[in-house]
Amino acid sequence: MTVIDIIVLIVYFGTMIGIGLWAMRRVKGQEDYFMGGRGFGKLLQTFAAFGAGTGAHEPVQVGRTGWTSGLSGVWSALMWLFVTPIYWFTAVWYRRMRHLTLGDWFVERYNSKALGAAYTLFAIVFYMFYLSTMLSAIAKFSVPLMGVETLWGYELKYILIPTIAAIVIVYGVLGGLTAAYWTDLIQGIFIILLSILLIPFGLLALVKQFGDPATMGIMDGFTILHQRVAADNFSLFAGPSAGEFPPQYIFALTLLALVGIVVQPHFIATGGGSAKSEDEARIGLVVGNLLKRLCTAGWALTALIALALLAGNAEIAADPDRVWGVAAREILGPLNLGLVGLMLACLLAAMMSSADAYMIVTSGLVVRNVYAAYIEPDATEAKCVGVARMTGLIIIVGASIVAIYFSNVFGQFKMAIELPLLFAAPFWIGMVWRRANRTAVWMTISFVAVVFFILPIALPIVNPAMREDPSLTTTTQIVTTTRVREATPVDVAKHEAWETAVAQAEERHADDPERLAAVLKSIGAAPPKAVIGEPITLVNKTGGASIFWTEGVVPIGDSELETVSETEVDGVKTLVQKQTGAMQGKGNFNIDFMLYHLLGIDLGSVSKATLASLRLPPRVVMPFVFLIVVSYLTPRDDKEKLDRYYAKMKTEVDPDPEKDRAKLEASYADPTRFDDRRLVPGGDIEIMRPGRKDIGGFVLSIAVCAAIIGLLVWVAQIGS
Structure with missing residues (x-):
């Protein structure tokens, strides 16, 4: 500088x-x-x-x-x-x-x-x-x-x-x-x-x-x-x-x-x-x-x-x-x-x-x-x-x-x-449903804390044998794609940079083999050696991810790759393999996937991104389901306090503090003054009908989001 x-x-x-x-x-x-x-x-x-x-x-x-x-x-x-x-x-x-x-x-x-x-x-x-x-x-x-x-x-x-x-x-x-x-x-x-x-x-x-x-x-x-x-x-x-x-x-x-x-x-x-x-x-x-x-x-x-x-x-x-x-x-x-x-x-x-x-x-x-x-x-x-x-x-x-x-x-x-x-879940449900109550919220928070944050750590400690359970040590299939295209200047430069980075790491950590191994692992495999304009073969390997263990699995004894399928479409060859042999899980337990396991759904054939996607629905949906069910089984909260709360949330804010207080007092005096605007009259659902400003702003926001995607696509084509 x-x-x-x-x-x-x-x-x-x-x-x-x-x-x-x-x-x-x-x-x-x-x-x-x-x-x-x-x-x-x-x-x-x-x-x-x-x-x-x-x-x-x-x-x-x-x-x-x-x-x-x-x-x-x-x-x-x-x-x-x-x-x-x-x-x-x-x-x-x-x-x-x-x-x-x-x-x-x-x-x-x-x-x-x-x-x-x-x-x-x-x-x-x-x-x-x-x-x-x-x-x-x-x-x-x-x-x-x-x-x-x-x-x-x-x-x-x-x-x-x-x-x-x-x-x-x-x-x-x-x-x-x-x-x-x-x-x-x-x-x-x-x-x-x-x-x-x-x-x-x-x-x-x-x-x-x-x-x-x-x-x-x-x-x-x-x-x-x-x-x-x-x-x-x-x-x-x-x-x-x-x-x-x-x-x-x-x-x-x-x-x-x-x-x-x-x-x-x-x-x-x-x-x-x-x-x-x-x-x-x-x-x-x-x-x-x-x-x-x-x-x-x-x-x-x-x-x-x-x-x-x-x-x-x-x-x-x-x-x-x-x-x-x-x-x-x-x-x-x-x-x-x-x-x-x-x-x-x-x-x-x-x-x-x-x-x-x-x-x-x-x-x-x-x-x-x-x-x-x-x-x-x-x-x-x-x-x-x-x-x-x-x-x-x-x-x-x-x-x-x-x-x-x-x-x-x-x-x-x-x-x-x-x-x-x-x-x-307590926020979203509490905002629109008056049946949600204090007892159900405490139970939901406890449920989420135990199931998603405590059990993944505690279960393997309590039951170490589960780390070697064959049904819990499966991995996703390994998918290797091979394709050929013409080499660009960037392809040539990337390989040269990789060689330089490896040489520098070997020189810098010559006296520390463990550190050198870690650095070389972070650098990764060599990009293909290329000559500008000539064909190069690009190999991309994905999969092999552990389904139930956060730090993956390691083989116990011999392990082999078994071919599942080999295909070629439009010049792209795809080899699908699966890992066989005894394994041991490392890290915490991915409890999110137990639901799929109990339902008999095999996740071995899904991609890494799909596996990550499937992890989220149980984590997102289960707290909502739990809160709703428990709310029906536990006593309601105080009606007067709920009336006062929902009356406030239906009262439009006035920038003038004095006028805003007056509007609130009118709502507190008559909590039903906005009932004619409710989307679902009567009952426990507290959602107001959207007005023109609500719908117009929402639609305009969606349009701008689409425009941003269009802008990216357009910019990517400049100079092509």
């Missing part, structure tokens, strides 16, 4: 801290600190939703999958696209709650302070591990941009993570949600820059390196891109590894995201609860998330440009997670305009814009649903804000410690994104 890059970073960090000090003077009470006084308009709501929903790991994740899978790799992040239209409805819910935290909602809906405390505990665990993955990711991705592995004798993460944490603490803890939203506005602009900055400079670099700058312009970079990269890399729904994201997998992940996202604690703020009115809530949440989907398209195009330009880079061959950092360094660094520092600031913005919102919302839960509920109910507003600031500091520090010292960050990330299932 040059001096100008460092100056860019210092200015960025100084601006964030300055905003925190400015916002601190505006905080008078809890509503100011946790919700910014509910005075945010469309612009700030949009960038709050955009910033909180965009993590630093996402552009780099798309960079990696785009590098390995072509344009179809965009689905590693674009799978959230189909959830976005539903936000048009949920944003209204969060605003009509009129609460400071989602814990408050659980307390009110189910008349239980203990549920608010339980939700707070979930939020702390969820965000400490979730934020730790972002902190770890930003440290790793900064290495290529900063050009150093160590600083002052320490590994870079030991310096960078505490520094980032300290800056987030200063502006977030001091200024509350107001500071977070204003910094999110700035950071959102930075994230947009992150999404597009490398595209024009990358295309120009392609022209400079592989074309004629005197006669060719920036658009000719697309032509060179297609000349260097194989055609199958430009398909949105097919490609070298498109099997990773088939339609059923995208549908399953969309369902999981839809069910779980609504109970992530920050959604009550960024999802609409801090907006002036319902319109600001809706527009901010939907537009902010659609803006993110557009940025995802930019990330995918950047990955393809990097593939064409840097396929021969040994650093990326050794670790594709570094695509983004290496591309920024190699494309922007030579310009010496401070753009490398700007790119690092953009990556930091993507992380910090999420961290500040998470920190403030979680500290609000601690104050509202633990401190004020159980420790000091009569605490003053100033005292509550002070406790919130201390709590926010603890959360960020805790996440930093986990990021630095935890050994399996990715494993904890996977656990974190499924933790919301604990509270998902």
Whole structure:
């Protein structure tokens, strides 16, 4: 990094801290600190939703999958696209709650302070591990941009993570949600820059390196891109590894995201609860998330440009997670305009814009649903804000410690994104069905915790023999596809980069065979050796995944591959094999697949993506079924409190607090005043008939989603 890059970073960090000090003077009470006084308009709501929903790991994740899978790799992040239209409805819910935290909602809906405390505990665990993955990711991705592995004798993460944490603490803890939203506005602009900055400079670099700058312009970079990269890399729904994201997998992940996202604690703020009115809530949440989907398209195009330009880079061959950092360094660094520092600031913005919102919302839960509920109910507003600031500091520090010292960050990330299932069914069912009650909710939370989080660990400990049970150690079939196509310059460069990466690893770890073996495993098998224009044989092997064990199975004694079938269609040969012999399961037990096992369904012939898809329905559907059944078997909650709650949720928010209170009092006095608008008159279903604005906004959101897919397909054809 040059001096100008460092100056860019210092200015960025100084601006964030300055905003925190400015916002601190505006905080008078809890509503100011946790919700910014509910005075945010469309612009700030949009960038709050955009910033909180965009993590630093996402552009780099798309960079990696785009590098390995072509344009179809965009689905590693674009799978959230189909959830976005539903936000048009949920944003209204969060605003009509009129609460400071989602814990408050659980307390009110189910008349239980203990549920608010339980939700707070979930939020702390969820965000400490979730934020730790972002902190770890930003440290790793900064290495290529900063050009150093160590600083002052320490590994870079030991310096960078505490520094980032300290800056987030200063502006977030001091200024509350107001500071977070204003910094999110700035950071959102930075994230947009992150999404597009490398595209024009990358295309120009392609022209400079592989074309004629005197006669060719920036658009000719697309032509060179297609000349260097194989055609199958430009398909949105097919490609070298498109099997990773088939339609059923995208549908399953969309369902999981839809069910779980609504109970992530920050959604009550960024999802609409801090907006002036319902319109600001809706527009901010939907537009902010659609803006993110557009940025995802930019990330995918950047990955393809990097593939064409840097396929021969040994650093990326050794670790594709570094695509983004290496591309920024190699494309922007030579310009010496401070753009490398700007790119690092953009990556930091993507992380910090999420961290500040998470920190403030979680500290609000601690104050509202633990401190004020159980420790000091009569605490003053100033005292509550002070406790919130201390709590926010603890959360960020805790996440930093986990990021630095935890050994399996990715494993904890996977656990974190499924933790919301604990509270998902009680939220969705409680929102629309008055028969759901407190007892059923506690039993559902216990059911989910035991079945999906405790039993997978406990069962193999209690019954070790199950690890060698032949019916539980089966694997999916191994499918090997072989096809021949003409070699491209990228194919040649990839093989050369692989050879260089292997040679560097062997030299660096010559005295440590175990470390060398691990590094060579991460580098992977050699790409085919190629000559431009001549045929190359591409072999892709999938399957062999353990169905019931998280860390796979290992053979006990001899193991062989038995051929199931061999076919050839349109020049693509497919060999299907299955593994035979005694096996032993490793890791935790995948209890999700027991339902299929008990029903006699053989999962051995499904693909890896289909297997992952089938894991989700039991995990998503069973809590809903359980809650509904138990609700019918247990006593109803207090009718008067339910009438009051549903009357509030049917009362449209007025931006004027005094007028809004008057409207609420009228609803409380006559809880049946909106019954003529119910979709199902009478009974326990509390769903209102959608109006023109509801239907119009939902349809328009779907249309924009379709337009984003169309944009990706169109961009992929430029220069072909």
